[in-house]
Amino acid sequence: MKHYIPASFSQGPVTSLQSMLRAIAFVEQQFPVISATGLFDEDTLEAVLRFQKQNYLPVTGIVDEETWDSIASAFINAYRQLPPLSVPPYALDNRSIHPGQSYPALYPIQGMLNGLSSVLDGITAVASTGSLDPTTEQNLRQVQHSAGLPENGVLDRATWEALVRLFRTFLPQQPVRCIDAFDGNHQ
Template sequence: MLPERFLLGRPVRSLQTMLRAISRSYPFLPRLVPDGIFEERTEQAVVLFQQNFGLPPTGTVDNDTWDAVASVYRGVVARTRLPRSADVYPSPSFRVEPGGETLHLLVVQSMFKSLSHVLDEVQDAEVDGRHVDGAAANTLWLQSRGNLEESGVFDNLSWDLLTRLYAIFITRNRRVE
């Protein structure tokens, strides 16, 4: 049986979770396992937090300590979370024929422009929203490399392949599905 000073429950697990996240940015804090048990390691983390964030180092989590932990946690999460993704492809049925023009191509062309710096076969074409010249050639190149129908029409399948290449070569996101 645990001594009376040991606390159990969700608030303790929440505290441990926040302190664990904070420890990634402030390595002086131990990396806690959020188990919901307020034991010596959790108390040590609280004391270290209090000492380093201008609170009396009591090891007790009063309102001031809880508020400070929560505030630092929110700041750490805001600085370290992945940026929000944006859905920029208009719809599954969206397509641009060769010779067409649309503002939606600006994103596509910008992605091709980035890829042109790492893939020799991709042309460094204008970013102007027109599906001509380099943009059309890049679409054909993409379709040929992806075993898609080489129509030159930029469509949902072309978008899917382009975003995968962009994730691999530009953003280095290896979790491409």
């Protein structure tokens, strides 16, 4: 059975598709760098067609199961080659947080994992406890797996960098519009 991604999707799978194609384009420069708009637009169609042609898939522009799996596999390979660009500083210096330990830096990390749980299989929602509880540990193992790191559930610098890359890839930050409270103009 084939699964098609309708052009009318404005969130979710199309954004993930675009994010994967974007990461692939940074490593394999024959592909166009596209934006993760959430809309299956002309740029996305062109990137899919080029990917299909380059990878000897039927060139249809339709993201069926075979195309999706091939893009996902290429993304994983590309993701492992991408350097962590402008990663926020790791707040723990050279220390690591092990399962069962608590630390204030885990609150925002659990928030990042919660955001990723809405767009990635294998990452589950977790309570913000500030503790490296079993759910947080399992999520970190999944992040480590996707980055080709040792799957130990420990939060260290390499795991932090992998988490930031996933977060920035799948949950791109949108610019915030400022509203002037005095005159209602948007900036």
